[in-house]
Amino acid sequence: xxxxxxxxxxxxxxxxxxxxxxxxxADAPVNxxxxxxxxxxxxxxxxxxxxxxxxxxxxxxxxxxARKTNPNLTxxxxxxxxxxxxxxxxxxxxxxxxxxxxxxxxxxTDKEMQDLVDFYDSPSGRAMIAKMPTxxxxxxxxxxxxxxxxxxxxxxxxxxxxxxxxxxxxGKPSA
Numbered sequence: 001x002x003x004x005x006x007x008x009x010x011x012x013x014x015x016x017x018x019x020x021x022x023x024x025x026a027d028a029p030v031n032x033x034x035x036x037x038x039x040x041x042x043x044x045x046x047x048x049x050x051x052x053x054x055x056x057x058x059x060x061x062x063x064x065x066a067r068k069t070n071p072n073l074t075x076x077x078x079x080x081x082x083x084x085x086x087x088x089x090x091x092x093x094x095x096x097x098x099x100x101x102x103x104x105x106x107x108x109t110d111k112e113m114q115d116l117v118d119f120y121d122s123p124s125g126r127a128m129i130a131k132m133p134t135x136x137x138x139x140x141x142x143x144x145x146x147x148x149x150x151x152x153x154x155x156x157x158x159x160x161x162x163x164x165x166x167x168x169x170x171g172k173p174s175a
Contacts, residue, residue, distance in 0.1 A: 034105035037113035041104070042097050044120040046129050051093040055086045057137030061144065 059082040066081065067073050104113070119125045158164065 030102045030105050031110075034108065034110060034113050035101055037110075037117055038101040038104035038108075041113065041117050041120060042101065044117060044125070044129075047097055048090060048093055050129060050132055052086060052090050053133035054136040055089045056082070057133050058140045059085055061137075061140050065144070 062085070063073070063078045063081060066078070108116070120129065155164075
């Protein structure tokens with residue numbers, strides 16, 4: 001269950017960072033035409049359906065990991081976890097898109113926004129959208145394989161920058 005929680009937390013952190021970014025630029029006027037193009041782009045990219053598909057394809061891997069730590073996990077519980085993760089990610093994605101659209105409108109020029117819209121309206125753009133959930137499902141296990149190496153690397157790098165013996169263990173106060 002711990003790995004499932006880490007995966008969910010990781011997704012939440014990425015979404016929180018993305019969702020929080022536009023607040024920095026909240027005072028900047030948003031070009032209405034570009035905002036409209038950003039929303040059109042998101043619709044063409046099928047971001048909400050893409051997230052739903054990715055989550056549905058990634059959850060079997062998360063459930064398999066959860067079963068390793070909790071072999072008593074029932075099929076009913078696994079189904080409930082899958083549904084909860086997918087529903088939560090879908091709701092969060094809608095909020096992220098609402099907050100990221102002004103950032104796109106502020107960051108890209110009219111021409112760049114139109115070029116992006118045109119790309120996702122093209123056969124290659126539509127093929128990219130259609131194939132992303134499959135790619136994401138294949139990338140999930142790759143990322144899980146790489147995660148322990150990254151954690152070890154981060155720990156090593158921290159220890160080269162500070163005295164690791166003085167760092168607090170999770171849940172324990174530092175000395």
